[in-house]
Amino acid sequence: MWHTYLISAFKTNPLATRGVCILPTAVVSFLPWQTSLNQKTDKVRLEMEHKDKSMIIDGRALRFTEGETILEVARRNHIDIPTLCHLKGATPTGACRVCVVEVEGARTLMTSCTVPATAGMVVHSESPEVIRSRRMTIELMLTSGRHDDCLVCPSSGDCRLQDLAFRYKVKGATFTPSGVKYPMEAANPFILRDFSKCILCGRCVQACNEVQVNEAIDFGYRGAEAKIVTKGDRALKDSDCVFCGECVQACPVAALVPKNARLVPRMSETRAVKTTCSYCGVGCQMNLHVKNNRVWHVTGCEEVAPNHGSLCVKGRYGFDFIASEHRLTTPLIKENGAFREASWDEALDLTARRFKEIAGAHADAVGVLTSARVTNEENYIAQKFARTVLKTNNIDHCARL
Amino acid sequence: MSKARMQLMLCSGTGCHATGSKRFHEALDAELNRQGLTDEIKIVETGCNGFCAVGPVMLVQPEGIFYQKLTAEDVPELVEEHFLKGRPVPRLFFKEHMSKEKIPHIDDIPFFSNQVYRAMRNKGAIDPEVIDEYIARDGYFGAAKALNEMSSEEIIDEMLTSGLRGRGGAGFPTGLKWKFAHSSKGAEKYVLCNADEGDPGAFMDRSILESDPHVILEGMTIAAKAINATKGYIYCRTEYQLAIRRLEIAIAQAKEYGLLGTNILGSGFDFDIEIYQGAGAFVCGEETALMRSIEGKRGMPRPRPPFPAYKGLWDKPTILNNVESFANVPQIILKGGEWYASIGTEKSKGTKVFALSGDINNIGLVEVPMGLPIRTLIYDIGGGIPNKRKFKAVQLGGPSGGCVPEQHLDTLIDYEEIAKVGAIMGSGGAIVMDDRTCMVDMARFFMDFIQDESCGKCTPCREGTRRILEILERICDGKGEAADLKSLEDLCEVTSNSSLCGLGQTAANPVLSTMRFFMDEYKAHIFEKRCPAKTCQALLKFTVDAEKCKKCGLCFKACPADAIVWKKKEVAFIDTTKCIQCMSCYDKCPFDAID
Structure with missing residues (x-):
């Protein structure tokens, strides 16, 4: 049996428990201004004495609250530690190893997304060792599967891996790309699974299991054969998947994209317009991604209630009607059992006249039924019209949840 | 209990089983029956004796005569000469490798005499399926003492004094681990035993479980008392069917005797143990993956902290110890931590x-x-x-x-x-x-194992080990380049430094260690396209040294591929176009003329 227990990752610094923090002189520097940095850190260290709940990140003394991770403290203080697998609202998994930082006294590099801040902790977020590790990790991701076709990739410009490769100047040329191992899956109307783009960060698994709690996918197989699978490795359409698309939104690369993503403008080309979903009464906040006055993608707004980024299959994928060829472009009037085209003036005159005749003659003889496929504003106007003009409460909606 | 005049401790461990102990047992049984000796002479099927190389082995007690390499054909002579006439059979004694001297008594055999038995004190000495035999050798005395006379703190102190460190590999002080779990708040706590032995070439845990299952139950019970747990799991790999069967028997017997379950030994302490069979993933030996596996999830490690002593199985405080660690516990409690610490070095005791x-x-x-x-x-x-x-x-x-x-x-x-x-x-x-093992090939073997067993969760381990393996395969194939050494070093260091769990962090060790001590072999493979140990097939090219060749023709006769040209009184010649690198000629040549 190999390791059952690894020696505590932190070698306890006896001084650390008293709130005193020692920065060893052995920390190798890659910065020309290291001497002044050390002096600065010395000063900071003095300031920190006898203070609980303080730590040092990149030479800055920072306060933290119990339970905060290194990453949270850093972000709050505008220190940019890159992440990839980290998914807000889900348990940190520490899988991708992009957010590793150097913690003084620790045996190995530590993932900032999982390690809680402790008093006296000294962290270097971009030390040479950290950069070396990040570069190698990104290199390994870039050469797993196929990541050499950014020119035709639907996620280009909106890809976390691309951003990281740019930030750390990694080309993905050290190793031979391992290529396509599992065929692409397109046998459903909503989601395209391209396994050759998957870097197994596990965000989709977290999104499915912890955010939506639908538990349709998880890691399968071992080692380099690993793959995100449904139960029994079946196609999504034959699984517990409800196509909410939470995983698609969580995917940092192009492993999970909307079915038609390869044929429409890329996300990075569109402009986000924030709106409220009209399908039901929850009031999910979402972004319509618009280009040339047409909606091409819908995503959930991540920072706001009530949905915090989640959407359902209708909210996320049910927008094709907007640009549908089957939409009516002129009013139709039914005469003798058949429809004929009419002008707006004629149609409105007719409707107004008949409303007056019927609603004026009989109370509550008129009812108004509106649709989830018009905007909330239009729905609002419709009910106002019903109550104040037609003077009836007979107003209803097709998705009254 | 039996009052036979002679007990035959016949090893039925895996090694001896494979070499035919069952057949021998049947023959011996039949012969004893035939001679009417079944009341006088008792055969005890023991767990692994340890000396697997010369199996099947049998120890004749109380004399201490040790027999090796037994076959069914030896039975009549053994019974007639030794068991009836009292004349041991020298033909079946252990033979010293160097001096060729025959040694009858177990205590005189260097293999046994240099050993000190603590974790394996009952191996080969008891019938593992009979609880009475375990109790007869002070079994459950440690648990009785811990449960009735000691407080949790006293148990932990004793463990700390003993200096026992985790025998699963990392060597974390067992007492300290228990102390953390003891001080951790929670009404429900768990004691886990790691029997998911997965290293190639390791069978310690299996042998202990097969030969002395009760010691694990006792060790776990003491641990439970120390941290105040009521439930324990033994996570055993499913391939260990004999171990699992013996554990099941042991648990049933212990419950029947009131040594497990509710109100153990009248102390008011409750503790129950369940066996959980692992499905064969190496990574499930890692503690957090093991716990996830018991929870019914995919065996995949999670980052620490939080450490299991605070948040383990089902997020409850948990301790996990290896089989061998638990096997040491009862004796430590019974004889004291100082007794245990009396042997060993300053920081490694026992x-x-x-x-x-x-x-x-x-x-x-x-x-x-x-x-x-x-x-x-x-x-x-x-x-x-x-x-x-x-x-x-x-x-x-x-x-x-x-x-x-x-x-x-x-x-x-x-x-x-x-x-x-x-x-x-x-x-x-x-x-x-x-000296005929190629160290590059060895590193390749272990890397092949690791990359297969990586759970695939974290990038450095999943992708890094694959790339390391790729480079090693290339080197063994004779396609290595100078730059490969630098790449290997980089990959190994990042994998060790950035992986999530122990598996990844230690995955590169065989490569780093062989590169440290056998760099010349790596260089020979890469720059000279030569495998000094003659293991890597792609790099083998055989020639005959004309000066050393005695023209005997043995190589010619050994070659299965007609690749050797030889005539009487002429030096042999190897046709490399026909040679299949099978090494037959190399092995056969008594004069080392083929290289």
Whole structure:
């Protein structure tokens, strides 16, 4: 049996428990201004004495609250530690190893997304060792599967891996790309699974299991054969998947994209317009991604209630009607059992006249039924019209949840 | 209990089973029946005796005569001569490798006499399926003492005094782990036993479970009292069916005797143990993956902290100890921590079990005191290297460990000392390699194992080990380049430094350690396209040294591919276009003329 227990990752610094923090002189520097940095850190260290709940990140003394991770403290203080697998609202998994930082006294590099801040902790977020590790990790991701076709990739410009490769100047040329191992899956109307783009960060698994709690996918197989699978490795359409698309939104690369993503403008080309979903009464906040006055993608707004980024299959994928060829472009009037085209003036005159005749003659003889496929504003106007003009409460909606 | 005049402790461990102990047992049974000796002479099927190399083995008690390599055909002579007439059969005694001297008594055989039995004190001495035999050897006395006379704090203090460190590999002080879990708040706590032994060449835990299952139950009960847990799990790999069966029997017997379950020994303490069978993933030996597996999820490690002593199985405080660690606990409680700490080095106390395998005469299971030089383990206990070959290195700690070469053979068995030479104590796998083992190929083998067993969760381990393997395969294939050495170093260091769990963090150890001690072999493969140990097939090119060749033609006769041209009184010649690198000629040549 190999390791059952690894020696505590932190070698306890006896001084650390008293709130005193020692920065060893052995920390190798890659910065020309290291001497002044050390002096600065010395000063900071003095300031920190006898203070609980303080730590040092990149030479800055920072306060933290119990339970905060290194990453949270850093972000709050505008220190940019890159992440990839980290998914807000889900348990940190520490899988991708992009957010590793150097913690003084620790045996190995530590993932900032999982390690809680402790008093006296000294962290270097971009030390040479950290950069070396990040570069190698990104290199390994870039050469797993196929990541050499950014020119035709639907996620280009909106890809976390691309951003990281740019930030750390990694080309993905050290190793031979391992290529396509599992065929692409397109046998459903909503989601395209391209396994050759998957870097197994596990965000989709977290999104499915912890955010939506639908538990349709998880890691399968071992080692380099690993793959995100449904139960029994079946196609999504034959699984517990409800196509909410939470995983698609969580995917940092192009492993999970909307079915038609390869044929429409890329996300990075569109402009986000924030709106409220009209399908039901929850009031999910979402972004319509618009280009040339047409909606091409819908995503959930991540920072706001009530949905915090989640959407359902209708909210996320049910927008094709907007640009549908089957939409009516002129009013139709039914005469003798058949429809004929009419002008707006004629149609409105007719409707107004008949409303007056019927609603004026009989109370509550008129009812108004509106649709989830018009905007909330239009729905609002419709009910106002019903109550104040037609003077009836007979107003209803097709998705009254 | 039996009052027979003679007890035949017949090993039925896996090794002896494979070499025919069952057939021997049946023949012996029939013969004793025929002679009407069944009341006088009792056969006891024991767990692994440890000396697997010479199996099937049998110890005749109370005389202590040790027989080896037994077959059914030996039965009539044994019964007639020894059991009836009292004249032991020298033909079946152990024969010393060097002196060829025959040694009748078990205590005089160097393999046994250099060992100190603590974790394996009952191996080969009791019938593992009879609880009374365990109790007769002070079994459950430790639990009785712990439950009735000691407080949790006292138990933990005793464990701390003993200096026992985790025998699964990392060597974390057991008492300290218990102390953390004891101080951790929670009404529900768990005691887990890690029996998911997975290292290639390791069978310590299996043997302990098969030969002495009760000691684990007792050790776990004491641990439960120390941290105040009421439920325990033994996570055992499903391949260990005999171990699982014996554990099940042991649990049932212990419950019947009131040594497990509710109100154990009238102390008011409740503790129950369940066996959980692992599905064969190596990574489930990692503690957090093991816990996830018990929870019914995919065996996949999670980051620490939080450590299991605070948040373990089902997020409750949990301790996980290895089989061998638990096997030491009852004696520590019974005889005291100081007794246990009386042997060993400053920081490594007590004994350690090793599974000796590979190119070594006495393949088997041994328990040695800490502080013993590795040389003694290899040459005195292990009996040295077979076929007069030269020792090259011993791989300690399996795929997570490193190799100890000739020049470091005097390193003491001690967690820190072994770590200094780049290996780890590990769970106790010791694979001995002679001069015909290619170290690059060995590193490749372990990397192949690791990349297969990586869970695939974190990037450096999943992708890094794959790339390391790729490079090693290339080198073994004769396609290595100078830049590969730098890439290997980079990959190994990042994998060790950035992986999530112990598997990834130690995955590169065999490569780093072979690169440290056998860089010349890597260079020979890359720059000279030559495998010095003659293992890597793609690099083999055989020629006949005309000066050494005695023109005997043995190589010609041995070649299965007609690749050797030879006529009487002429020097042989190897046609490399026909040669299939099978090494038959190389092996056959008595004059080392083929190279």
